[in-house]
Amino acid sequence: MGGQNRIIVIMLGVLAALVLIIGGLSAALLLGGGDDDGAAEPTAAAGITTDTGGAGSDDGAAGDSGDGGDSGGGAASAAGRLRLPGSDPVTLDPHIAGDSGSAEYIVEVFNGLVTLSPDLSIELDLAESVEISPDGLQYTFTLRDDILFHNGRRVNAEDVRWSIQRAASPELASPTALAYLGDIIGVREHFYGLAETIEGIEVIDDRTVRFTIDEPKPYFLAKLTYPTAFVVDQQQIESNPRGWTRRPIGTGPYRLQEWRIGERIVLRANPRFHFGEPSVREVLYELAGGSTLTRFENGELDIAFISVNDIDRARDPDSDIGPLYQEFSQFTISYLAFNTQVPPFDDVNVRRALGLSIDRKLIAEVTFKNMIAPATGILMPQLPGYTPQDKTFQFDPDEARRLLAESKYGSAEELPPIVITEVGGGAEARIDTQAFIEQWREELGIEVRIQQTDFATFLEDQDSGRLQMFNAGWIMDYPDPEDILDLKFHSESELNDVGYSNAEVDAILDRARTEQDTAARLALYQEAERVIVEDAAWLPLYFSRVHVVVNAAVEGWFEPPMVIPRLRHIIVNR
Amino acid sequence: MAAYIIRRLLWLPVVLFVVSFATFSIARFGPGDPVSVAAGQYRDPEVLERIRAERGLDGSIFEQYGRWLFGDLYPGGSGGGSIRGDFGESFIQRGFTVNELIRKRMLISAQLGLLALVVVFGTGIPLGLLAARFSGTWIDPFVITSLLFLTALPVLVIIPPLLWLFALQLDILPAGGWGGDGFAGIFDVWWIGGVIAVPIPDPHLYMPVFVLSIGGIAGVARLVRITALEVLTEDYVRTARAKGITEAAVALRHVLPNSLLPVVTVIGFALVGILEGAFFTETLLGIPGIGRFSIEAVQSRDYDVILAITVIIATAFLIANLIIEISYTFIDPRVRLGEAVNA
Amino acid sequence: MSSAVIELEPEEAPRARPAGPWRQLWRRLSRKRIAMFGLTVVLVIYLMGITAQWTAPYSYREQDLTRGLEGPSADHFLGTDRLGRDMLSRVMYSARTTVIITVTVIVTGGLVIGPTLGLLSGYRGGWIDGVIGRVGDIFIALPGLPMLILINASLAPRVIEWTGWVEEHSPLAGLVANGVPSYLTVFGALSLFFWVGSMRIIRAQTLQIRERDFVIAAQAMGATTSHVIWRHLLPNVSFLLILGASTALGAVAGSELFLTWFGVGIQPPAPSFGAMIFEAGSVRTFQASPHLLLVPSFFVVSLLFAFALFGDALNDAVRAR
Numbered sequence A: 001m002g003g004q005n006r007i008i009v010i011m012l013g014v015l016a017a018l019v020l021i022i023g024g025l026s027a028a029l030l031l032g033g034g035d036d037d038g039a040a041e042p043t044a045a046a047g048i049t050t051d052t053g054g055a056g057s058d059d060g061a062a063g064d065s066g067d068g069g070d071s072g073g074g075a076a077s078a079a080g081r082l083r084l085p086g087s088d089p090v091t092l093d094p095h096i097a098g099d100s101g102s103a104e105y106i107v108e109v110f111n112g113l114v115t116l117s118p119d120l121s122i123e124l125d126l127a128e129s130v131e132i133s134p135d136g137l138q139y140t141f142t143l144r145d146d147i148l149f150h151n152g153r154r155v156n157a158e159d160v161r162w163s164i165q166r167a168a169s170p171e172l173a174s175p176t177a178l179a180y181l182g183d184i185i186g187v188r189e190h191f192y193g194l195a196e197t198i199e200g201i202e203v204i205d206d207r208t209v210r211f212t213i214d215e216p217k218p219y220f221l222a223k224l225t226y227p228t229a230f231v232v233d234q235q236q237i238e239s240n241p242r243g244w245t246r247r248p249i250g251t252g253p254y255r256l257q258e259w260r261i262g263e264r265i266v267l268r269a270n271p272r273f274h275f276g277e278p279s280v281r282e283v284l285y286e287l288a289g290g291s292t293l294t295r296f297e298n299g300e301l302d303i304a305f306i307s308v309n310d311i312d313r314a315r316d317p318d319s320d321i322g323p324l325y326q327e328f329s330q331f332t333i334s335y336l337a338f339n340t341q342v343p344p345f346d347d348v349n350v351r352r353a354l355g356l357s358i359d360r361k362l363i364a365e366v367t368f369k370n371m372i373a374p375a376t377g378i379l380m381p382q383l384p385g386y387t388p389q390d391k392t393f394q395f396d397p398d399e400a401r402r403l404l405a406e407s408k409y410g411s412a413e414e415l416p417p418i419v420i421t422e423v424g425g426g427a428e429a430r431i432d433t434q435a436f437i438e439q440w441r442e443e444l445g446i447e448v449r450i451q452q453t454d455f456a457t458f459l460e461d462q463d464s465g466r467l468q469m470f471n472a473g474w475i476m477d478y479p480d481p482e483d484i485l486d487l488k489f490h491s492e493s494e495l496n497d498v499g500y501s502n503a504e505v506d507a508i509l510d511r512a513r514t515e516q517d518t519a520a521r522l523a524l525y526q527e528a529e530r531v532i533v534e535d536a537a538w539l540p541l542y543f544s545r546v547h548v549v550v551n552a553a554v555e556g557w558f559e560p561p562m563v564i565p566r567l568r569h570i571i572v573n574r
Numbered sequence B: 001m002a003a004y005i006i007r008r009l010l011w012l013p014v015v016l017f018v019v020s021f022a023t024f025s026i027a028r029f030g031p032g033d034p035v036s037v038a039a040g041q042y043r044d045p046e047v048l049e050r051i052r053a054e055r056g057l058d059g060s061i062f063e064q065y066g067r068w069l070f071g072d073l074y075p076g077g078s079g080g081g082s083i084r085g086d087f088g089e090s091f092i093q094r095g096f097t098v099n100e101l102i103r104k105r106m107l108i109s110a111q112l113g114l115l116a117l118v119v120v121f122g123t124g125i126p127l128g129l130l131a132a133r134f135s136g137t138w139i140d141p142f143v144i145t146s147l148l149f150l151t152a153l154p155v156l157v158i159i160p161p162l163l164w165l166f167a168l169q170l171d172i173l174p175a176g177g178w179g180g181d182g183f184a185g186i187f188d189v190w191w192i193g194g195v196i197a198v199p200i201p202d203p204h205l206y207m208p209v210f211v212l213s214i215g216g217i218a219g220v221a222r223l224v225r226i227t228a229l230e231v232l233t234e235d236y237v238r239t240a241r242a243k244g245i246t247e248a249a250v251a252l253r254h255v256l257p258n259s260l261l262p263v264v265t266v267i268g269f270a271l272v273g274i275l276e277g278a279f280f281t282e283t284l285l286g287i288p289g290i291g292r293f294s295i296e297a298v299q300s301r302d303y304d305v306i307l308a309i310t311v312i313i314a315t316a317f318l319i320a321n322l323i324i325e326i327s328y329t330f331i332d333p334r335v336r337l338g339e340a341v342n343a
Numbered sequence C: 001m002s003s004a005v006i007e008l009e010p011e012e013a014p015r016a017r018p019a020g021p022w023r024q025l026w027r028r029l030s031r032k033r034i035a036m037f038g039l040t041v042v043l044v045i046y047l048m049g050i051t052a053q054w055t056a057p058y059s060y061r062e063q064d065l066t067r068g069l070e071g072p073s074a075d076h077f078l079g080t081d082r083l084g085r086d087m088l089s090r091v092m093y094s095a096r097t098t099v100i101i102t103v104t105v106i107v108t109g110g111l112v113i114g115p116t117l118g119l120l121s122g123y124r125g126g127w128i129d130g131v132i133g134r135v136g137d138i139f140i141a142l143p144g145l146p147m148l149i150l151i152n153a154s155l156a157p158r159v160i161e162w163t164g165w166v167e168e169h170s171p172l173a174g175l176v177a178n179g180v181p182s183y184l185t186v187f188g189a190l191s192l193f194f195w196v197g198s199m200r201i202i203r204a205q206t207l208q209i210r211e212r213d214f215v216i217a218a219q220a221m222g223a224t225t226s227h228v229i230w231r232h233l234l235p236n237v238s239f240l241l242i243l244g245a246s247t248a249l250g251a252v253a254g255s256e257l258f259l260t261w262f263g264v265g266i267q268p269p270a271p272s273f274g275a276m277i278f279e280a281g282s283v284r285t286f287q288a289s290p291h292l293l294l295v296p297s298f299f300v301v302s303l304l305f306a307f308a309l310f311g312d313a314l315n316d317a318v319r320a321r
Helices: A002-032 A057-068 A070-076 A100-109 A157-167 A177-181 A187-191 A234-239 A292-297 A311-315 A348-356 A360-367 A397-406 A431-444 A455-463 A485-489 A503-514 A518-535 B002-029 B034-039 B045-054 B061-070 B098-133 B139-151 B155-169 B203-232 B235-242 B247-285 B290-299 B303-331 C002-008 C020-030 C033-050 C087-124 C126-141 C144-168 C180-209 C213-220 C225-261 C273-279 C283-288 C291-319
Strands: A081-085 A114-116 A122-124 A127-132 A138-143 A201-205 A208-212 A254-260 A264-269 A282-286 A303-305 A325-338 A418-423 A448-453 A469-475 A538-550 B187-192 B196-201
Touching: A081 A303, A100 A254, A100 A264, A122 A127, A138 A157, A157 A177, A157 A201, A157 A208, A157 A234, A177 A187, A292 A303, A311 A538, A325 A348, A348 A397, A348 A431, A348 A538, A360 A431, A360 A538, A397 A431, A418 A431, A418 A455, A431 A448, A448 A455, A448 C144, A455 A469, A455 B034, A485 A503, A485 A518, A503 A518, A518 A538, B002 B061, B002 B303, B002 C126, B002 C144, B034 B045, B098 B139, B098 B203, B098 B247, B098 B290, B098 B303, B139 B203, B139 C291, B155 B203, B155 B247, B155 C225, B155 C273, B155 C283, B155 C291, B196 B203, B203 B247, B235 B247, B247 B290, B247 B303, B247 C144, B247 C225, B290 B303, B290 C144, B303 C126, B303 C144, C020 C033, C020 C291, C033 C087, C033 C291, C087 C126, C087 C180, C087 C225, C087 C273, C087 C291, C126 C180, C144 C180, C144 C225, C180 C225, C213 C225, C225 C273, C225 C291, C273 C291, C283 C291
Parallel strands: A081 A282, A418 A448, A418 A469
Antiparallel strands: A114 A122, A127 A138, A138 A208, A201 A208, A254 A264, A264 A282, A303 A538, A325 A469, A325 A538, B187 B196
């Protein structure tokens, strides 16, 4: 029987060995490589949660209690605690973040010279005043004297200059630097490594900094509200250039208390914030987990998003969640884009015919239960320049067939093959694309093929102008029509990925860029919008809307149409 | 024997080299790269070129692979190189090293995987023995057929109804996510009458572990059943019975150990199955593990993360395979090394 | 000379009495009601797929937006999906997709590459065995799913370009429009990972058989490698091939779901079970309109279960030989 005992021993050994391999190998491989930052942060496993900043003893104590378990730490401050669904930010470095998911946290932790108020007007933030020279080229900012970084250091003009210079530095290679700061003289040269410093930024004195831009652009201030122009702490970044974003020091209403990747982010109110300490003391973002509504109903979250499956229930005022339901519009448009250089979309009549033969309104109403609004043009509601009248093509199959016959192709049979591309995260095409394709087949007899690619491939093809037709979206980065009309439709814009070129539109957009009178400027953009929609370079489809349920204890909740600082305006009555 | 093990161990780096270079080339060969994914809406081609150069994505594929292997992935980087276990910095989540991004997720997946492995063998073996013991009665086909049915239930099909039932209707399990901080989530305490503390697994674990195990249980049970049936006809079992040893003693001393033998060989298969299942389970249930992370990394072309995961999984798998192969020769001396059925 | 061998080993060489062992196997199998049940279900679903073009009540893409998400009714037996398309028709066309994928993967990978390499590896041994074994190691060590997604993302655009080129330079038309490139990529990639298993099983069996008298006799009489493999080894592993194929069929049918779910699979609007389940795959959707998930799931689970039952019975029958 000794043989069998040996067998059992061996079997147990194998199992144990497997356990050791899976656990030990990963540990050995991973921990072994961590020397470089392991030295900086002795507790490697909890590296993200340890308090690296020397912000003071009170911070350290709070960090320790937070480490012990969130339920324990949270009980003390449950009165001012807000629990939100969230996702991991790509980065908390304001200068390289290009996505709204990251910006949502960044705008609460950092500030720029100017910011956007909840009604989307440009407001002073770190700056106390701004003086614009009569020629519109020089912006002189005077800083407030009560702005402190989270670690207590006062912000001065040099911090502003250093931050902008860092954002545009060649080493950082920020994807957003040129888009937002490129108007400042010398930023391009600095970005391409041709100049050590930025000529257009001068520190006048401790509290005054002057920006000089290349042309009188009325939207320049709006661009400075974007995180790329935010002020960061030079000392922290220079002492820990790669790891500082885990525990960034900013000037914002909240500071990052804890970030456990894939689990949660905790923001803690900044008592020394220059507009006063926010009412909500602690904001907890739950990063993991499934449906937000389920967790909302379980009492785990204060806010949840409503999907098309629950919208009927949410809209019913008599249902349990009905009274908590709110709806907000977004600065996001989805559209079908045609590459106007490629057959058959080099003919405007083909583009118009496709636009006239899809019934967006019916799809919005029946399939999406009106959770999205059919687009009335390119500019969204609340955006400066928006006009409510509908400028888009209405569903008119007869007119569509007439235009198709009038096109240089004459009929559906003569058209070259058409492929529509979209980002496919999963198996099925977007439901609206499927509906459109069927409508084109029914109404015009055109067979359009769907090609789904993953995000990376899609971007590559879009940038190289290889897509014939695609279904995509645009999210406004600052509330100015220039951010969409000029960027996407000017024939010389790098972001014009549809090959659209109309001399008339170019001329209007050029004039609007430097028009100083706001009303006249918006009128120019409205004119450009009308022509572009008429030319059908894009078929505007929908404006997004966001649907949420909000816990009754949360007061003043709003979903802004684009990312702006908002947490300090919220109150929690608990 | 020793020579064979050494030969296989020497072979290991070669396999890893090929695996990593193949993954590297496939990832780089395709269209799209992490720079454009991370750039957001503003993608000025010149700027992107500038960023690529800055982040070490320029040069020939061999240069890039060399940098990946021996360090200096990016200027100012740690210069460790993958060969020393430093897998560089994530392209997408800037400021985080690949190692630390993977470490915690791996911990979570490893807990799930090992628990599932325990459940697979812990229920598969008894069920297999049960079926063998009651061979010829209705119990045998009943057990085997119901297990087969469980195998036929794809993860994607059962998770929504399970969530609906347990999280929405009965409200006794969470709707996904991961409970604790890496490790801490395993145990919760359940008080009976306020006196007796019973440690119970975190409720977040039940559904993923169940879903991950059901595929493997049937396989293990069937294997155990077949071998147990074979053992029951062997001479030494008949002899034992003839000597009047009780049925229970026979089962315990002869049937059980001998029918467990082949189970060792399927541990590797079970692990692969669990790993594959983890991709879906973690994605569907919102668990921040390595399966979900690797899918995200592939979709955003986070090259260094993809490579690190591939290399780690391949290493673990190759070593596990080797150990199983070696242990098999211990167990069954008839098998010559190198001709063993590769489990 | 092969006749002499057959005289020696009538059991081992089915060619002498063409239907002998096969008929025996069939007899054993047909006695198992459960196997017959599984086989019937498989055949019914496959038949449904093959004839979908003629028997489906609607086209898989015909939509009626105003009648979305309806439950079963007289004109839509299994209800409609979000766009008002007939679920029954979409299921039937999905079955067609499954038929195409399974058959192709089995023919390209499961039945050709794997067994060929296995036979070669087991019979010749030496460095050929070493190379094939180690290449197998590499493939089995790669994490399959992320690699498939990666390979698909990298290669699919190129395969589409290539198919487009073939289309332009040959009388074949409509290849791209019918989704041929996506089929090519999917089962190409699948075959890449499916061959290792069957290779190893066949190799192990070959190792045993090559020591048998009739093989040694053939070798002694100067038979070439290909002759020995073709005439002596292949007939003896053919049962294993059938067994492997039936297991792999289920596995491939199942992996279509997963691949499609991650966007690797069939390009829309061609329907597949994976795509249908994907569309219905969230709890909230399940709560609101359960038939979206239940209808395709019923057919998929039936198919996979039937494959499992049949495979199990076949396994018993083959081993009892």
